[in-house]
Amino acid sequence: MVKLQSLERDFENERLNEIFNRVSKLVNQMKCHGDKIDDQRIVDKILISLSEKFNPMVTVIEDTKHLSTMTVQGLIGYLRSYDQRFLRHTEKFIESVFQSKLNVENKSSTQ
Structure with missing residues (x-):
């Protein structure tokens, strides 16, 4: 599970880097x-x-930032920050689901 989360994070980071590089x-x-x-x-x-x-991040940027004065580096910073936050929340959700499944399986095996 941990390896999968790590691979997903790498995949998402690669996607952003691919867009920026291209x-x-x-x-x-x-x-x-x-x-x-x-x-x-x-x-x-x-x-x-x-x-x-x-x-969601694009909407926030369009609604709250002055796109006419935003730099490419500033945008990249916002997007990387959002991506890291999104992945942390996803990892926490997966961990809680995994823990819930373990708890259900443990209760089932003790009955």
């Missing part, structure tokens, strides 16, 4: 060819590229 690579190529792409455009692209899991 967007960064494209932006660098565009800049090399003379495009003056700004952070707002990059932030918008990242926000629409995220999985459903990030919808």
Whole structure:
């Protein structure tokens, strides 16, 4: 169970890193060819590229942050923080379900 949680955390982190790396690579190529792409455009692209899991955070960012002044690094910080918090809550939920199952099995075996 612990190994599975660790693998899931790595998978989610890899997904975020994949999005950031892919967007960064494209932006660098565009800049090399003379495009003056700004952070707002990059932030918008990242926000629409995220999985459903990030919808609550995207909504908060759109409603409370000034997207026109948000930096890409600031966005990445928000998303990584949200992802870590989300995974901690998921791990706690899985642990409580696992513990509940053990308790039910123990009660069943003693009866």
